Amino acid sequence: MASKRIAQSSINWSALAERVPADQKGSLAAFKIKSDGYLRRVLANPPEPPKINWTLYKQTVPIPGMVDSFQKQYEALKIPYPADTLTSKIDAQWAEVKRAIEQFIQESNANIATCEKEIQHIQAQLPYSQMTMEDFRDAHPELALDPINKPTFWPHNPEEQMDYVDPDKPAQAAH
Template sequence: MAKRFTAITVPWKELEKKVPPDQRVKFLAFKAKADSYFRRVQANPPELPKIDWEKYSKIVSNQAMVEKFKKEYEGYKVPYPEDKLSATIDEQWKSLEPEIIVFCANLDKEIEMARKELDTMKKLPKFEDMTMEMVRDLFPEQALDPVKNPTFWPHDAESQLDYVPDKPKPNK
């Protein structure tokens, strides 16, 4: 017979930390539904209620019927599905763990790079306070240089005199 769950084993606090803010309402609805299922299971006793068969055998005149009901009641077992997938899932999880660790390490590196970039952006003066000279000094590769490289407005590649469009690739 399958075991009865007597306590909630889901780490809701840890799970809640990982939920994005825009999904919080759905997460709370899911948690409420899971809690209601758990309460409904806990409201029922783990075993079938005990019946006083002696009392029924005294009241009912047909003893064969009481014995038949007793035999069927005590012989009834709630059919629980056999767990055939847990071992497969555990094997898949063990094979995926190294990939997950590598993926998380790569994400941590990207997060660190993004933090460094944010720190450099925070050190810049406010946009309102920047002058064109400051932009040229801070971002020389992106700044306009009218002396060495004059361009026409709107200063994109297609608006320049020496622009040559890419030839379309022939259809095969």
């Protein structure tokens, strides 16, 4: 009576196993065993309900009309195959995930290009072991010491300078 008979599993288990993390392989194996068991139980039953010999029952059942009533009800019984209402939702979610993946790939490629340019810039520089202080100042003006324009005290970190204000401490009111 069903409009569609399941003949075999439509799950590609090997492709699914490739995507499952190693710590969840046991759960996937348990799920596959349950799925295969369900498929075996479905395939063990015939696709159509068994035929009933109604004439035999009409001859043996003494109540008139009872077998005819049962026959009419049995033949009217239609067990519908469940309608697929989730495939469209899953396809919509997959399309959304694909867009997110494509966006991530584009952002990653842009980051890769930026990093490769930075690597090329660093490789084009003189190695630090061969730099003089002037070469370092030219390569990294924001990091180099500038005793004329920005004089600092040793060890030349922000905490040791005279105008340093600790950002973690609340500002004290002037007296």
